[in-house]
Amino acid sequence: MDLAYVCEWERWPKSTHCPSVPLACAWSCRNLIAFTTDLRNDDQDLTRMIHILDTEHPWDVHSVNSEHSEAITCLEWDQSGSRLLSADADGQIKCWSMADHLANSWESHVGSLVEGDPIVALSWLHNGVKLALHVEKSGASSFGEKFSRVKFSPSLTLFGGKPMEGWIAVTVSGLVTVSLLKPSGQVLTSTESLCRLRGRVALADIAFTGGGNIVVATADGSSASPVQFYKVCVSVVSEKCRIDTEILPSLFMRCTTDLNRKDKFPAITHLKFLARDMSEQVLLCASSQMSSIVECWSLRKEGLPVNNVFQQISPVVGDKQPMILKWRILSATNDLDRVSAVALPKLPISLTNTDLKVASDTQFYPGLGLALAFHDGSVHIVHRLSLQSMAVFYSSATPRSADEPAIKRPRTTGPAVHFKAMQLSWTSLALVGIDNHGKLSMLRISPSMGHTLDVSLALRHLLFLLEYCMVTGYDWWDTLLHVQPGMVQSLVEKLHEEYTRQNAALQQVLSTRILAMKASLCKLSPCTVARVCDYHAKLFLVAVSSTLKSLLRPHFLNTPDKSPGDRLTEVCTKITDADIDKVMINLKTEEFVLDMNTLQALQQLLQWVGDFVLYLLASLPNQGSPLRPGHSFLRDGTSLGMLRELMVVIRIWGLLKPSCLPVYTATSDTQDSMSLLFRLLTKLWICCRDEGPTSEPDEALVDECCLLPSQLLIPSLDWLPVSDGLVSRLQPKQPLRLHFGRAPTLPASASTLQLDGLVRAPGQPKIDHLRLRHHAQVTQ
Secondary structure (H helix, E strand, C coil), X not given: CEEEEEEXXXXXXXXXXXXXXXXXXXXXXXXXXXXXXXXXXXXXXXXXXEEEEECCEEEEEEXXXXXXXXXXXXXXXXXCCXXXXXXXXXXXXXXXXXXXXXXXXXXXXEEEECCCCCEEEEEECCCCCCEEECHHXXXXXXXXXXXXXXXXXXXXXXXXXXXXXXXXXXXXXXXXXXXXXXXXXXXXXXXXXXXXXXXXXXXXXXEECCCCCEEEEEECCECCCCEEXXXXXXXXXXXXXXXXXXXXXXXXXXXXXCHHHCCCCCEEEEEEEEECCEEEEEEEEEECCCXXXXXXXXXXXXXXXXXXXXXXXXXXXXXXXXXXXXEEEEEECCCEECEEEEECCCCCECCCCCCCCCCCCCCCCHHHEEEEEECCCCEEEEECCCCCEEEEECCXXXXXXXXXXXXXXXXXXXCCCCEXXXXXXXXXXXXXXXXXXXXXXXXXXXXXXXXXXXXXXXXHHHHXXXXXXXXXXCCCHHHHXXXXXXXXXXXXXXXHHHHHCCCHHHHHHHHHHXXXXXXXXXXXXXXXXXXXXXXXXXXXXXXXXXXXXXXXXXXXXXXXXXXXXHHXXXXXXXXXXXXXXXXHCCCCHHHHCCCHHHHHHCHHHHHXXXXXXXXXXXXXXXXXXXXXXXXXXXXXXXXHHHHHHHHHHHHHHHHHCHHHCCCCCECCCCCCHHHHHHXXXXXXXXXXXXXXXXXXXXXXXXXXXXXXXXXXXXXXCCCCCCXXXXXXXXXXXXXXXXXXXXXXXXXXXXXXXXXXXXXXXXXXXXXXXXXXXXXXXXXX
């Protein structure tokens, strides 16, 4: 475990960011981090701020004035990573959502209120989706064997079994409040007492059961008091939200029943279920002013002993034996330094056995560990069941500045800096901590949990987690933190090999995700950086093709099963004629009729397609150079076939509105540039299409492509999006020091190498890769 980077606030004359009390932090599956600070002005007035940042660009933070009147106590992301809940010490809950799907634009339109009652626990209702990772089957060929869908009921379902969205919260006075989001946008809110005898709730946590129920754990803060558990059922009756509660077995911490340590740890400081969907296991921490102890408990069904007299009257057979639910302690630590924060894993690893040995035949997966931060500044990763130490981090190393060379700094004496809030990433390969100075630290957590592994096993760890991100759609930035340049080539090949083993339907679903994953991997090595261009171009080509085909509409309502886009693909695949007009006459042109304004708006996309085809054909004579961007397209029959289909669509649309056609600079006014390019593209496509035998382009085709620069002006394509992120520039054991709101001068990365086709002239404008519009370069 080592430090990747540190990001801190700059001190301004009139305002100061300071840690909020309590400090809240949350990490989404999109690798967005939300945390709180208080903004203090000259009059010492506090503004409660919520900050949202991308882990790849932590300095580019987006700050929102939460308008909470009291301290923010809870932050919770939903499972899609696009909405955020915030709750405060006045009982107000706000739901924040992205405006226009932008991570730097947030708005809150809905929420709920339990006036004057501080919120101590908060969670989104479970949507019933749970995917388990089977570590022991990481070598299986099918994703269905590695990642299985667990039968799990949503907390509340609408008509047809669709899960209903909403949130649940617990207040300090022992109330549970549930808010449901109706499809109409209205919010149904209901509040109920957890039990008849209400008492103070200092700590609480929320978990979900497979049967659709909710389990709430509460403690009043004293280790001499029991930890109480309640089952909560939510339903909708007569358009109103109804809450039913039931008391479950409670427990006393083991350290309070030991006569030698009865009064040593007077306060319960942390109460957490091991996972949101694991209500049978709970983690407890009791502390004194100087030390702490951590215990892990499990809820089990146990047989109730029956007296022999009753056994003789009515013998107990099989399942008829009476059962009772009982909390049993799994493990406990020795006396530790005082715990300041706890972070639990989100990776749903399926443990086939409950063996508490850390060193077993299975790998040391980070999803098996939880993080404990201590007041001395250290962080320990411990096994989530046995609580044995797996990795340790000490915060004594001072990170170097990104703008200055590393220099020796004198050690400063004073109170130890420690994390007040921590969160593990969704693959448990990274840990973020906010310390008592408001500074954000990003830590790498080795997939092997500090144990030495051979290269092949380390690759299998990373490959398994990359596949998990590909299947779930989660962001994989935290996995890239551990990929060394020498691993890239092997990882890309193995990832593609595993992808091709899946069935055709799953491959189609994952086709764009694997392209994006390969592109991000190839940025990490100088040997593969040229391939990044091809992957980005292929992603854009797929997006353009899908967009243009989606605009085609059948002429009659009672059409056959195939859509116009499918028929276009079928005709272009069947007819291998090199004459574009002969291919075009086999299509129903009435399906291609569009509004003139729409056609004109598409001109920039159509221009990109025309320029891309021209660039590829002109680069065919140089195909022996794999470093040249576009190299992989010359042997990709699928992509060439896609370009061929788009050329036909463009030709038809050009008959409707000639001004939407791509513009070429030709040496001859009589030359039909589109017909020429389509003919050459068809010949190249025939050489490598899937249906026929693969062959090398003949000399006549290469000669014709050699003449293209003398017939048409070859465009210079802006291949690579601007890459100013961190992951390709982070180096092991050399953490970066960053500042919020100030972009750093980062060291050069592999993607900035001077490759043919990648070099942008100093005065050349940048291209917006979404709308393909030129933007002038901004100088400061």
